Amino acid sequence: MxxxxxxxxxxxxxxxxxxxxxxxxxxxxxxxxxxxxxxxxxxxxxxxxxxxxxxxxxxxxxxxxxxxxxxxxxxxxxxxxxxxxxxxxxxxxxxxxxxxxxxxxxxxxxxxxxxxxxxxxxxxxxxxxxxxxxxxxxxxxxxxxxxxxxxxxxxxxxxxxxxxxxxxxxxxxxxxxxxxxxxxxxxxxxxxxxxxxxxxxxxxxxxxRGARGVQAPGMLASHYAPQAGIRLDIDEILPGEALLAFGPDRARGAAQAVLTLNLSPAADLREAAANLFSYLSKLDASGAKTIAVEPVPRHGLGEAINDRLARAAAPRD
CATH class of the missing domain: 3.90.870.10 (DHBP synthase)
Incomplete structure (x- = not known):
């Protein structure tokens, strides 16, 4: 060890x-x-x-x-x-x-x-x-x-x-x-x-933007993935899902989530970036088969957050 x-x-x-x-x-x-x-x-x-x-x-x-x-x-x-x-x-x-x-x-x-x-x-x-x-x-x-x-x-x-x-x-x-x-x-x-x-x-x-092929680390289509599946830009939580939230307002059915973690209640993208990977890991450990993710803005650091989430949600070999 x-x-x-x-x-x-x-x-x-x-x-x-x-x-x-x-x-x-x-x-x-x-x-x-x-x-x-x-x-x-x-x-x-x-x-x-x-x-x-x-x-x-x-x-x-x-x-x-x-x-x-x-x-x-x-x-x-x-x-x-x-x-x-x-x-x-x-x-x-x-x-x-x-x-x-x-x-x-x-x-x-x-x-x-x-x-x-x-x-x-x-x-x-x-x-x-x-x-x-x-x-x-x-x-x-x-x-x-x-x-x-x-x-x-x-x-x-x-x-x-x-x-x-x-x-x-x-x-x-x-x-x-x-x-x-x-x-x-x-x-x-x-x-x-x-x-x-x-x-x-x-x-x-x-x-x-628009680079193609693997020219640098982190460019594989499927990457940064938890064991659970990922469902992006949701507006409603399905039974049995864990919730990765963002901002002060919740998606419909949020109360039934297996576990909810909010990247940033204040909708601060810097705070959300700092929390992203640790929160994905904690939600993955909840036992939920799917992690539902509320929309995150795509400007500033939101571009990188959405990039990681999209790769985490991509089909896996």
């Missing part, structure tokens, strides 16, 4: 394991990540094995600062501007990879681009200590609900890894926003913890 250490006491233990090629679950401001040395193929393979993750699904390489990132990828002036505006923080940039990046090919899944992010908090500290990037997808079983607490990570992966670093509940609660920065502009690959409108303001240019 995994040892769980508070982050203030975990830097040495995490560093020792990472140096030997072992994956470690670490907190970031977005969600918990399952981290391993991105330059070590065996270490990266252990991430895929622990998560049961398809190997055609690329990983994000996390860096300590822009200087480390520039040794891995080619930065255009626009990419540089976005990194300076939002790093460390919940933005991942997909950029052309340098020939001598040192990143193991398992991380990029054969693509000529690489997804890079500079996280806040413990993740950044341990990367700086190691002096090398860490591949770190969400610390969960592939395709299932993302962990936003050390306890959720332990329930999912505790028998598969040696160490979980406990930084408390994550502040953002959604994975990072991923954009591809190309010669013809910025393309949204995955909405996330940074609203697209903020990126557009910093870039002084629109962010395009």
């Amino acid at each position: 995994a040892e769980i250490l508070p982050q203030e006491n975990a830097l040495d233990a995490a560093s020792r394991l990472l140096v030997t090629g072992e994956p470690v679950a670490i907190p970031t401001e977005t969600v918990y990540g399952l981290a391993a040395d991105a330059t070590n193929g065996e270490a990266v393979a252990r991430i895929f094995e622990a998560k049961g993750r398809p190997r055609f699904n690329p990983l994000i390489a996390h860096v300590a600062d822009v200087n480390m990132a520039q040794r891995i990828a080619h930065f255009s002036p626009l990419a540089q501007r976005l990194a300076e505006a939002f790093w460390p923080g919940p933005l991942t940039l997909v950029l052309p990879q340098r020939d001598a990046s040192g990143i193991h090919p398992l991380v990029t899944a054969g693509l000529d681009t690489i997804a890079l992010r500079c996280p806040q908090g413990f993740g950044r500290e341990v990367i700086a200590r190691l002096g090398r990037p860490l591949a770190a997808p969400s610390a969960n079983i592939s395709g299932r609900v993302t962990g936003t607490t050390a306890q959720a990570v332990d329930a999912a992966l505790g028998d598969r890894i040696k160490l979980i670093v406990d930084g408390g509940p994550t502040r953002v609660g959604l994975e990072s926003t991923i954009v591809k920065v190309a010669e013809d502009g910025i393309v949204l690959l995955r909405p996330g913890g940074l609203a697209v409108e903020e990126i557009e303001r910093a870039a002084g240019a629109p962010v395009k």
